[in-house]
């Protein structure tokens with residue numbers, strides 16, 4: 716697990732027994748924030764706008780219970796979707812409960828990984844998405860995660876990720892949908908200039924997109940700094 720710089724509670728996902736309890740209660744949709752259809756469909760739209768093609772290979776980082784995966788797996792050519800998450804059990808519950816045609820997603824494509832090391836994954840993804848994950852991590856962990864993504868997947872054409880934003884020096888901020896975010900505890904926000912700098916340090920040119928997202932998150936599009944844009 717990537718070690719946070721801040722002390723105190725970093726993320727609700729790190730509370731002991733969190734996943735076991737929620738899964739025992741059948742709450743695999745709630746664990747990822749509910750708003751199931753709306754948020755899955757929003758992610759599909761974002762990927763298609765970013766140039767997604769059925770033949771692309773896609774990595775869903777922090778995929779949860781496959782809120783996106785249950786829509787994306789049937790859309791992609793079979794075998795082209797891979798996912799990671801801090802909880803392997805959560806992804807497998809999504810596979811069991813939410814995926815219509817299980818033959819299109821081998822279970823070994825769901826990789827438990829809490830520190831963005833991506834063990835056993837191929838390195839030839841076209842697109843990656845990390846949706847509503849960095850909102851749960853302090854900026855130091857987001858920075859480390861971006862660096863690991865950049866180093867591990869040098870052939871990635873586009874990475875989409877979301878953050879909560881706030882101006883430099885603001886401790887707490889009520890976001891557009893009402894959620895209050897913080898600089899020093901979850902849910903975490905980060906100044907936009909810092910997001911761009913962290914992405915640049917990881918080898919990406921990144922910019923925020925003007926897309927309205929659930930809970931007031933901001934969508935960022937990152938492309939390898941060394942390559943010209945390759946997809947419309």
Ligand SMILES: C[S@@+](CC[C@H](N)C(=O)[O-])C[C@H]1O[C@@H](n2cnc3c(N)ncnc32)[C@H](O)[C@@H]1O
Nearest residue numbers: 728747777778779782800801828829846847848
């Ligand atoms: C709000 S949910 C979003 C899930 C999914 N991206 C979606 O939009 O449906 C946040 C997810 O991040 C995962 N997560 C939290 N910390 C993580 C870490 N350090 N590494 C990988 N995944 C993490 C949680 O298990 C959870 O599934």
